Amino acid sequence: MNRMKTVIATLVATASILPQVATAYAGDLNILTWEGYAADTFIPKFEKASGCKVTASYVGSNDDFAAKLAAGGGVYDIITPSLDTVPMMQKAGFVDPIDTSKVEGYNGVYPEFSKASAVTAEGETWAVPLIWGSVSLIYRADKVAGTPDSISVLFDSKYKGKISLWDDKSALYWTARYLGYNDIYDLTDEQLEAVKAKLIEQKPLIRKYWASAGELTELMANEEVYVSNAWTGLTSKDVNGLNKGFKVVEFTPKEKSEGWMDSMMIAKGSANTECAYKFISFMQSPEGQCGIAQSTGYFPVNPEAVSSCMDETLKKERQVGNIGFVKSLVMWEQPKRLDKYLEVWNAVKAAP
Missing domain, CATH: 3.40.190.10 (Periplasmic binding protein-like II)
Known part of the structure; x- marks a missing residue:
């Protein structure tokens, strides 16, 4: 308690x-x-x-x-x-x-x-x-080369300043899967340090951590973001429905989507x-x-x-x-050490 x-x-x-x-x-x-x-x-x-x-x-x-x-x-x-x-x-x-x-x-x-x-x-x-539902990855088909199939697209320096992530501790889950960790809700201190380091390394690539689906829709519609994780079905529907002259595409990475x-x-x-x-x-x-x-x-x-x-x-x-x-899907679970996960995510956001 x-x-x-x-x-x-x-x-x-x-x-x-x-x-x-x-x-x-x-x-x-x-x-x-x-x-x-x-x-x-x-x-x-x-x-x-x-x-x-x-x-x-x-x-x-x-x-x-x-x-x-x-x-x-x-x-x-x-x-x-x-x-x-x-x-x-x-x-x-x-x-x-x-x-x-x-x-x-x-x-x-x-x-x-x-x-x-x-x-x-x-x-x-x-x-x-x-x-x-699920959380998959979304990208501008006219701006991202090829057909991405991995979480690695969120860490690709080619898209510096055009990447976004949900402002939530689940960023740790995505990064942990990218680093090959299986038990993402019970990461060791060493694994959490590696996840934190990777997210801090990623920060120069990030345009913004989005707080709501509406904010991500605006970021993509205004061409500020090309790649992000997103609520499956919602952001693609909203962005494509604006008829901005480009399409966004959802995909399930080989490391799996979240549920x-x-x-x-x-x-x-x-x-x-x-x-x-x-x-x-x-x-x-x-x-x-x-x-x-x-x-x-x-x-x-x-x-x-x-x-x-x-x-x-x-x-x-x-x-x-x-x-x-x-x-x-990788269904969400409460991390075994929720306080530690929150501490790590807050440290990432506070990092320069």
């Missing part, structure tokens, strides 16, 4: 300035989530059906959840962290357990997600799966649990699952829910029923 306190203190200390959020009232639902997860294409449908007003605040990294919850003083009702962050939210006491009997459509969720060890712990369910799954958790002591459960249930419905999949380009967690709102072509594109794809 002392280590958990250290991790939370580190996250709070390194977080950006936190926005002030008004105290919640009955019928209001404050959600701390990611871009695209509270889109106007489906949230108004929930509000009309439930009578609950949604106010969304956004994060750029999983590290933001602990920092904002620690500083926010009970202003959030639902958070949507990734699978690797769920255990920390539970162990830190930031969330309450979920009563799955109150979640309509829960039995339609892939058991590979709903029964994951990070989701169920100590005889309780702590999170309800929401959406999943993630985001879940809904109820913030501890929420005064709006009735609205919270209505929202969690809505997000397992066809309107919720197809809505968030449409707004983000990611993959639904409830194949039963999308059976009536996705055609066969779209189901194939969004990996519906293809759990084998999950097994092809």
Whole structure:
């Protein structure tokens, strides 16, 4: 528990300035989530059906959840962290357990997600799966020579000043795989030093560490970045949809892409649990699952829910029923020494 306190203190200390959020009232639902997860294409449908007003605040990294919850003083009702962050939210006491009997459509969720060890712990369910996907690599086809197939493109000096990475500790995972380390969530001190050295060596090549999908879209659309890691399906759709006269291409490197799954958790002591459960249930419905999949380009967690709102072509594109794809990814896990990983990533960013 002392280590958990250290991790939370580190996250709070390194977080950006936190926005002030008004105290919640009955019928209001404050959600701390990611871009695209509270889109106007489906949230108004929930509000009309439930009578609950949604106010969304956004994060750029999983590290933001602990920092904002620690500083926010009970202003959030639902958070949507990734699978690797769920255990920390539970162990830190930031969330309450979920009563799955109150979640309509829960039995339609892939058991590979709903029964994951990070989701169920100590005889309780702590999170309800929401959406999943992968993190692949993306590049400007007209600016990058040949057809890249490796993480090495992120470290290629030919693209100095045109490379970007997500501003997140996962930069360590990408670099560890590039260096040939297999157990990327339990790196030794020596391996972490090598990863840190490689990332510091890379820094002169970096245009910017991006904080959100929207920021990466702008960087690529404005021709500031040619190569980056990116949310599979989202950035390429957004950039190519701008019709800038060039195309960006996604690919899975030979070292594998990363996989993630985001879940809904109820913030501890929420005064709006009735609205919270209505929202969690809505997000397992066809309107919720197809809505968030449409707004983000990611993959639904409830194949039963999308059976009536996705055609066969779209189901194939969004990996519906293809759990084998999950097994092809390096799924996110909480590092064994999270505090050490955060220390290394912060040292990289602080380096000149």
